[in-house]
Amino acid sequence: MxxxxxxxxxxxxxxxxxxxxxxVLEAVDLRIGHGELTGLIGSNGAGKTTLLRVVLGxxxxxxxxxxxxxxxxxxxxxxxxYVPQKISLDPDMPIxxxxxxxxxxxxxxxxxxxxxxxRRGAARRSRVEEALASVGAERLADARIGRxxxxxxxxxxxxxxxVSRPALLLLDEPLANLDIxxxxxxxAVLARVCREQGVAVLISAHDMNPxxxxxxxIAYMADGRLASGPTGEVVRTDVLSxxxxxxxxxxxxxxRILVAGADAESHCP
Numbered sequence: 001m002x003x004x005x006x007x008x009x010x011x012x013x014x015x016x017x018x019x020x021x022x023x024v025l026e027a028v029d030l031r032i033g034h035g036e037l038t039g040l041i042g043s044n045g046a047g048k049t050t051l052l053r054v055v056l057g058x059x060x061x062x063x064x065x066x067x068x069x070x071x072x073x074x075x076x077x078x079x080x081x082y083v084p085q086k087i088s089l090d091p092d093m094p095i096x097x098x099x100x101x102x103x104x105x106x107x108x109x110x111x112x113x114x115x116x117x118x119r120r121g122a123a124r125r126s127r128v129e130e131a132l133a134s135v136g137a138e139r140l141a142d143a144r145i146g147r148x149x150x151x152x153x154x155x156x157x158x159x160x161x162x163v164s165r166p167a168l169l170l171l172d173e174p175l176a177n178l179d180i181x182x183x184x185x186x187x188a189v190l191a192r193v194c195r196e197q198g199v200a201v202l203i204s205a206h207d208m209n210p211x212x213x214x215x216x217x218i219a220y221m222a223d224g225r226l227a228s229g230p231t232g233e234v235v236r237t238d239v240l241s242x243x244x245x246x247x248x249x250x251x252x253x254x255x256r257i258l259v260a261g262a263d264a265e266s267h268c269p
Contacts, residue, residue, distance in 0.1 A: 007070040009034050009168045009200045015064035017050055024050045026224040037194045039211040040204040042221030048204040052170050056082060081161030085172035087153055091146040097156045098141040101128045104160040131163035135189045151182030171203040183210050209256050
């Protein structure tokens with residue numbers, strides 16, 4: 001239970017994972033409330049993607065448990081939306097953005113989605129249009145997905161993850177390889193989704209700074225260990241030095257936070 005008595009949308013309790021003889025997650029505890037935006041911050045190899053895979057039920061932990069909506073992972077199908085790390089699309093792929101979003105509703109089924117003016121087909125189209133509108137991508141509905149910019153593609157993939165109306169949205173490095181303008185747009189969209197739809201968001205990233213204005217909580221990872229809480233309580237010299245198990249220094253320069261002495265390549269640009 002959270003301090004106000006509500007069941008968190010995500011609860012990870014002492015979760016550990018070993019892969020190839022290496023401890024990738026070590027006794028991880030994490031709680032995310034409904035409608036909270038949490039930044040999952042850490043360098044490559046810190047364990048961020050493994051943590052997301054565990055939450056998705058794609059990887060079973062060696063120890064601990066994961067509850068989504070108060071139930072074990074896998075028992076609440078459709079409750080979690082996911083935007084993967086790498087999106088590689090052929091510019092000439094003859095698939096529209098709205099077709100990609102529609103796969104979030106029926107991509108797991110055999111055969112073609114419903115077409116024409118049937119009631120089911122109309123309802124499906126309405127859901128797709130609603131999801132695109134929720135991320136400000138209505139105008140992209142009929143555009144070829146492969147010809148969109150990186151930021152536009154991210155909006156479409158977010159719409160695909162949101163079309164099933166999940167309570168928790170996971171995003172694996174969605175800001176990577178985007179320009180500054182696109183990063184700001186994607187972060188603003190995520191903040192609006194949290195605020196207007198009450199969807200909890202867990203977004204992994206190398207650099208915490210673009211997320212600072214919108215994060216409710218931070219989950220900071222280093223070598224499989226995690227510290228979470230309000231940014232001011234976690235991103236401190238003493239806390240991060242304990243997490244890394246060697247001295248690091250947290251610096252605040254011009255409204256940005258820099259972590260010096262950590263083996264992270266991009267906590268500052």
